[in-house]
Amino acid sequence: MLLTREAAAGTAVGxxxxxxxxxxxxxxxPRTVIRGDVTMPAVSVVIPTYNRASFLPAAIRSVQxxxxxxxxxxxxDDGSTDESSEIVGQFxxxxxxxxWLTNGRGRGPAGARNTGIVAAQGEAVAxxxxxxxWEPTIxxxxxxxxAGDARSVLTGSDIRMTSxxxxxxxxKGFVLGTMLPWWSSYPPAAAVLPCxxxxxxxxxxxxxxxxxxxTIAGFLWIHSSSTMIRRSxxxxxxxxxxxxxxxxxxxxxxxxxRQGTFVYIDEVLAxxxxxxRDLGTGKRYDGQDRARRHTAYSEAVxxxxxxxxxxxxxxxxxxxxxxxxxxxxxxxRRCLQLALEAGELAxxxxxxxxxxxxxxxxxxLRWLKxxxxxxxx
Numbered sequence: 001m002l003l004t005r006e007a008a009a010g011t012a013v014g015x016x017x018x019x020x021x022x023x024x025x026x027x028x029x030p031r032t033v034i035r036g037d038v039t040m041p042a043v044s045v046v047i048p049t050y051n052r053a054s055f056l057p058a059a060i061r062s063v064q065x066x067x068x069x070x071x072x073x074x075x076x077d078d079g080s081t082d083e084s085s086e087i088v089g090q091f092x093x094x095x096x097x098x099x100w101l102t103n104g105r106g107r108g109p110a111g112a113r114n115t116g117i118v119a120a121q122g123e124a125v126a127x128x129x130x131x132x133x134w135e136p137t138i139x140x141x142x143x144x145x146x147a148g149d150a151r152s153v154l155t156g157s158d159i160r161m162t163s164x165x166x167x168x169x170x171x172k173g174f175v176l177g178t179m180l181p182w183w184s185s186y187p188p189a190a191a192v193l194p195c196x197x198x199x200x201x202x203x204x205x206x207x208x209x210x211x212x213x214x215t216i217a218g219f220l221w222i223h224s225s226s227t228m229i230r231r232s233x234x235x236x237x238x239x240x241x242x243x244x245x246x247x248x249x250x251x252x253x254x255x256x257x258r259q260g261t262f263v264y265i266d267e268v269l270a271x272x273x274x275x276x277r278d279l280g281t282g283k284r285y286d287g288q289d290r291a292r293r294h295t296a297y298s299e300a301v302x303x304x305x306x307x308x309x310x311x312x313x314x315x316x317x318x319x320x321x322x323x324x325x326x327x328x329x330x331x332x333r334r335c336l337q338l339a340l341e342a343g344e345l346a347x348x349x350x351x352x353x354x355x356x357x358x359x360x361x362x363x364x365l366r367w368l369k370x371x372x373x374x375x376x377x
Contacts, residue, residue: 041097042070042124043139043228046116048109049075049130053082060091060098062133068140073098074116075130079106110240110248113224117234125231131273132225138269142228145263153260154253156206156227157269164275170268171221172202179219188323189217206264211257212314215250216307216323222262224249226270233259246302254310297338304331 045063049056056075063073075088075098085100092098101115117125126142128134138157145155161169180198183189192213197204205214206221214220237255240248256262310316311324332350339346 040121041072042122043068043072043126043143044116044120044122044124044231045071045073045126045128045139046113046120047073047075047128047130048078048112048116049080049084050078050106050112051080051082051084052130053080053084053087055131056084056087057091058133059128059130060088062135063128064091064095065136066134066139067137068143071097071126071139072121074119075100076112076115077102078108078112079103107242108245108248110242110244113248114239114242117231117239120231123231124228125234126228127224128270129225129272133271134225135269135271138226139228141265141267141269145265146228146230149261149263151261152230152263153233153256154208154222154227154229155263155265156222157265157267159223159226160268160271161274162271163273171223172266175205175219175221176202179217183217186217188319188326191319192317192323193217203264203266206262208257208260208262211254211262212310212316213320213323215254216310216320216327218327220250220253221264222249222253223270223272225272227253229256246299247306250306251309254314295342297335297342297344300331300335300338304328304335307331 047056047059047063060073060075063071073095077084077088077100085102088098088100092100099119101119103111103115107115113127124143124146126139141157142155146152158170158172161171161174163169176199180195183193184195184199189195193210194204204210211220211222233256234252237252237259240252242248244251307324307327311321311328316324336348336350339348339350
């Protein structure tokens, strides 16, 4: 969702973009399948986790509370050292629909989700982060939405983005109240996004054809914890890229946008707690290895790398290329600012990125002028 997911190193399940221009296929609706004497669930739910023992029970209970009951829950541990396995074991002994899998080593959120997808028995796969929760009707509504569009490869809903400062903020509210006014007043974004149409009908923004330009412009509406995809399509697209510790989800959503349609449900069906996420701080990160946590600077680099990957991997219109140039320069400025504030001289590597073209130099000069303000006499 927010462009704060990206880049690091690791073993790769690399992107397979060669299939991205195929014509959207039609798919069967999610349903129970009987193979021999074994009944396969219609939906596989995947929860990746790493040292989130205090959050896991609420996430698991929110799955068990679903009005749609034809599911299996696959919880994938990615190197936890806390009590996660004991907690899941207690749930699994009482509910045979739960499975606990472990990665042999920390493979990051992409690797954990991939392990779940490969092990999934359902054709539809829904995701829930281990520190988020669902509303009781989300699976029923995601399944109905996918069944209603044979070309759909992804269904998702609005989501609550709660924090101490703003406990009732939703994704849709954030877009309409923050992103859309900025896009409308920012010519490079307004040139690639139908801002007036989005203001009249939010679902316009959720069309697969707008996934790439809206991502470049700074926000993709999809969040993992309110999303369901088709397993076969995800496998064909190359799954999540395990080289990415952040934006691995956005990377896959963009690949899927070339494979079929997206369906949006205009209801808040999940809760995403954003407290401390920007800086990788707070209770949900306290038990995690520092090397696996992000900082404000590394998060800014994640933003930049995502835009660079899009420019390299996808055919863009002239207007989209112009937006990429503006956003790239802005991300370099942000990276430089945060690096210098943190005393990281390595941030100086972003200076050339701010000066790569006449357009970018002009953007930098305006930025410096705005920051300098009126001189004191």
